[in-house]
Amino acid sequence: MTSTTVIDDLKKSQILELLEQGKRVDGRALDEPRKLVIEVNAIPKANGSARVRLGDSEVVCGVKIQPDRPFPDMGDKGIFICTAELLPLSHPTVETGPPGPDVIELARVVDRGIRESHMIDLSQLVIEKNKSVVGVFVDNVVVDYDGNLFDACAYAATAALLSSKSPKWEMKNDVPTLVEGGESDVPITTIPVSVTMGKIGNHIIVDPNGDEWDSMDARITITTDSNGNICALQKGGTGGFSFDEVIKCGELSVKVGSKIREKLKQAKEGE
Amino acid sequence: MGGRDTTLVLLDENGIRCDGRKVDEPRRIMIKAGGLKNADGSAYIEFGDNKILVGVFGPRDVHPKHMSNTDTGILRVRYHMEPFSVTERKNPAPSRREIEISKVIKEALEPAVMLEKFPRTAVDVFIEVLQADGGTRCAALSAASVALADAGIPMRDMVAACAAGKAADTIILDVNNEEDQAGQADMPIGYMPSLEKITLLQLDGILSPAEYKKCVETGIHGCKIVYELQKKALTDKYFGNGEK
Amino acid sequence: MENKRKYVIPGDVITTGPYRPEQNVILDGNKIISTTIGISEIFDDSIKVIPLTGKYIPKIDDLVIGKVISHTSLSWELDINSCYVGFLPAQDVFGRDFSAHADELTSKLKSGDLVAARIANFDRTRDPLVTIADRDLGKIDSGELVKISPSKVPRLIGKRGSMIQMIEIATGAAVTIGQNGWIVISAETPEGLLKAKKAIQMVDEKAHVANLTDQVKEMLESKGES
Numbered sequence: 001m002t003s004t005t006v007i008d009d010l011k012k013s014q015i016l017e018l019l020e021q022g023k024r025v026d027g028r029a030l031d032e033p034r035k036l037v038i039e040v041n042a043i044p045k046a047n048g049s050a051r052v053r054l055g056d057s058e059v060v061c062g063v064k065i066q067p068d069r070p071f072p073d074m075g076d077k078g079i080f081i082c083t084a085e086l087l088p089l090s091h092p093t094v095e096t097g098p099p100g101p102d103v104i105e106l107a108r109v110v111d112r113g114i115r116e117s118h119m120i121d122l123s124q125l126v127i128e129k130n131k132s133v134v135g136v137f138v139d140n141v142v143v144d145y146d147g148n149l150f151d152a153c154a155y156a157a158t159a160a161l162l163s164s165k166s167p168k169w170e171m172k173n174d175v176p177t178l179v180e181g182g183e184s185d186v187p188i189t190t191i192p193v194s195v196t197m198g199k200i201g202n203h204i205i206v207d208p209n210g211d212e213w214d215s216m217d218a219r220i221t222i223t224t225d226s227n228g229n230i231c232a233l234q235k236g237g238t239g240g241f242s243f244d245e246v247i248k249c250g251e252l253s254v255k256v257g258s259k260i261r262e263k264l265k266q267a268k269e270g271e
Numbered sequence: 272m273g274g275r276d277t278t279l280v281l282l283d284e285n286g287i288r289c290d291g292r293k294v295d296e297p298r299r300i301m302i303k304a305g306g307l308k309n310a311d312g313s314a315y316i317e318f319g320d321n322k323i324l325v326g327v328f329g330p331r332d333v334h335p336k337h338m339s340n341t342d343t344g345i346l347r348v349r350y351h352m353e354p355f356s357v358t359e360r361k362n363p364a365p366s367r368r369e370i371e372i373s374k375v376i377k378e379a380l381e382p383a384v385m386l387e388k389f390p391r392t393a394v395d396v397f398i399e400v401l402q403a404d405g406g407t408r409c410a411a412l413s414a415a416s417v418a419l420a421d422a423g424i425p426m427r428d429m430v431a432a433c434a435a436g437k438a439a440d441t442i443i444l445d446v447n448n449e450e451d452q453a454g455q456a457d458m459p460i461g462y463m464p465s466l467e468k469i470t471l472l473q474l475d476g477i478l479s480p481a482e483y484k485k486c487v488e489t490g491i492h493g494c495k496i497v498y499e500l501q502k503k504a505l506t507d508k509y510f511g512n513g514e515k
Numbered sequence: 516m517e518n519k520r521k522y523v524i525p526g527d528v529i530t531t532g533p534y535r536p537e538q539n540v541i542l543d544g545n546k547i548i549s550t551t552i553g554i555s556e557i558f559d560d561s562i563k564v565i566p567l568t569g570k571y572i573p574k575i576d577d578l579v580i581g582k583v584i585s586h587t588s589l590s591w592e593l594d595i596n597s598c599y600v601g602f603l604p605a606q607d608v609f610g611r612d613f614s615a616h617a618d619e620l621t622s623k624l625k626s627g628d629l630v631a632a633r634i635a636n637f638d639r640t641r642d643p644l645v646t647i648a649d650r651d652l653g654k655i656d657s658g659e660l661v662k663i664s665p666s667k668v669p670r671l672i673g674k675r676g677s678m679i680q681m682i683e684i685a686t687g688a689a690v691t692i693g694q695n696g697w698i699v700i701s702a703e704t705p706e707g708l709l710k711a712k713k714a715i716q717m718v719d720e721k722a723h724v725a726n727l728t729d730q731v732k733e734m735l736e737s738k739g740e741s
Contacts, residue, residue: 062355089326423569
């Protein structure tokens with residue numbers, strides 16, 4: 001979506017010049033993410049929600065939990081669906097209408113990070129096998145843009161899920177019926193954290209801001225789980241990474257990810 | 272959605288409504304001007320349990336070009352609800368209801384904005400309902416007006432909005448979701464306080480001519496309360512910690 | 516009359532009576548109403564509002580900073596932070612014997628380049644025509660772009676250039692101010708650049724404050740923390 005923005009050349013050369021000296025335009029260390037502010041339960045009417053600001057990128061995420069029919073070949077598992085949308089008020093270049101490839105990639109990468117980590121134990125979300133299951137719908141909307149939406153959306157989705165309360169249903173006369181007072185936490189097995197890194201020249205930077213995002217040659221998003229294992233990955237951009245760089249990015253994602261995981265836990269506890 | 276609560280008492284013997292308000296009392300309202308980095312103007316409103324964010328861009332180039340007008344700028348409004356804003360998850364595609372509300376809000380703002388100074392341009396107003404609780408169009412219109420002023424779009428006046436209605440045979444100010452579902456009438460009003468003109472007016476429900484008059488009066492009274500909060504939001508942003 | 520300057524928002528009645536409405540006000544009956552957020556001023560028999568927000572509206576002869584966003588075989592398009600795109604014809608750069616076949620526009624300016632330009636022509640019917648064919652105009656090769664609200668440019672310049680001169684002298688920076696709110700700062704030292712940036716941002720945030728010059732001066736004279 002920001003492919004139509006043109007970064008001014010002076011800023012671009014300044015970013016590269018500073019990186020040669022080991023510095024970044026906003027004064028951060030190369031492996032330092034921006035300030036992360038998490039407000040959980042920002043939308044009390046949703047089953048779970050979070051408003052997350054990563055630098056000047058801001059995302060609101062709402063979780064809706066409701067009974068649904070299972071997918072045909074997965075009658076013993078609940079449904080998890082995660083979306084991401086760029087609202088037109090987030091940036092002057094965003095247009096209304098169907099999402100472009102960039103936004104579709106964003107939504108899929110955020111979905112995959114959570115899905116592949118098995119964050120939610122979907123086998124616990126069955127009301128009646130093959131008939132009725134619980135669906136968890138996680139919708140991210142981007143309200144302000146300053147680069148790296150992958151992580152901003154992923155943190156919002158994770159924080160929202162951690163704060164979610166699921167109602168309980170039972171089958172009565174073949175219809176899923178709400179059980180009063182049956183609310184419980186969503187069954188969580190691990191806390192996935194994505195870390196997105198950009199490559200500018202030969203430099204790897206964590207959590208690129210908007211200007212860095214427009215200047216970088218390639219990027220990589222790596223999601224790790226609570227055990228420090230890598231569970232999802234996406235490379236993007238027109239440049240490439242060497243073997244050593246890919247390994248270094250893996251290490252960075254574990255190191256930076258563990259600090260962010262603590263923040264996500266604190267946000268839930270401080271709710 | 273779901274069965275109506277038939278035991279709900281809309282107005283008790285002491286004249287207190289189901290959410291504890293008096294008949295002429297609006298819900299809690301908080302308005303903030305600005306807040307978004309990329310938009311030319313923005314505003315956030317909490318109106319009862321409604322939470323709405325508005326961003327304004329422009330005047331700017333019109334795409335597609337054939338929509339532009341060589342004599343004046345044009346106003347475009349999109350009212351949109353997030354999937355998680357209502358009880359049952361909403362399909363993200365725009366509904367007929369959202370398209371109609373976009374249109375009435377646009378037509379409520381048009382008398383205020385002066386776009387003839389900017390031929391061939393567009394001003395875009397994007398309204399995002401993060402949480403809905405009855406009366407979103409009035410809250411959205413009030414916030415949109417603040418966001419337009421924040422963007423520096425020339426305006427003849429602000430537009431403030433509030434609904435009035437009828438429940439338990441009584442004219443009430445600022446109809447909430449329960450009163451809208453179980454009540455007798457709902458009348459959203461948009462109003463320019465200095466020019467004393469009504470720019471949005473709708474009605475669902477039955478009113479006698481006398482009730483109709485009282486309802487409009489009550490609604491305008493609500494608009495004036497909202498107007499003071501719009502004014503405060505802009506004053507706080509632009510003239511905060513400065514001397515008068 | 517006793518209260519000459521007032522903070523106003525759209526719709527505020529500034530006064531009633533026989534005044535001449537000037538910029539950013541309208542007359543409704545005998546009421547004079549502000550159409551923008553700003554500071555109202557009454558001078559003799561006229562009333563105007565100095566705006567504190569709003570987009571840049573091009574005026575002939577204004578100096579602006581523009582960013583090249585695209586080009587055709589005959590002209591460049593510049594983002595000039597306005598409601599309209601700036602239009603720079605190839606002849607302005609290549610001269611009168613410009614040939615669309617022989618001359619490659621990107622050899623002179625490409626997208627992402629910043630230029631100092633002047634508004635050569637503008638009316639309601641077409642996009643503003645800009646020129647870079649003059650002394651002090653043309654491609655900008657060094658410095659940092661800073662953006663402020665165009666409505667606050669007069670405050671940054673100050674009376675007869677007093678504010679900007681004070682900032683330049685205190686920081687050793689050279690500041691090119693576009694009327695469109697885009698500003699390029701070049702400085703000898705990184706400290707000078709930071710301080711000049713901070714001073715300019717201060718003007719942007721506190722343009723409505725009466726003793727702004729003193730506050731900026733105090734900041735510029737303070738040592739260390741920046």
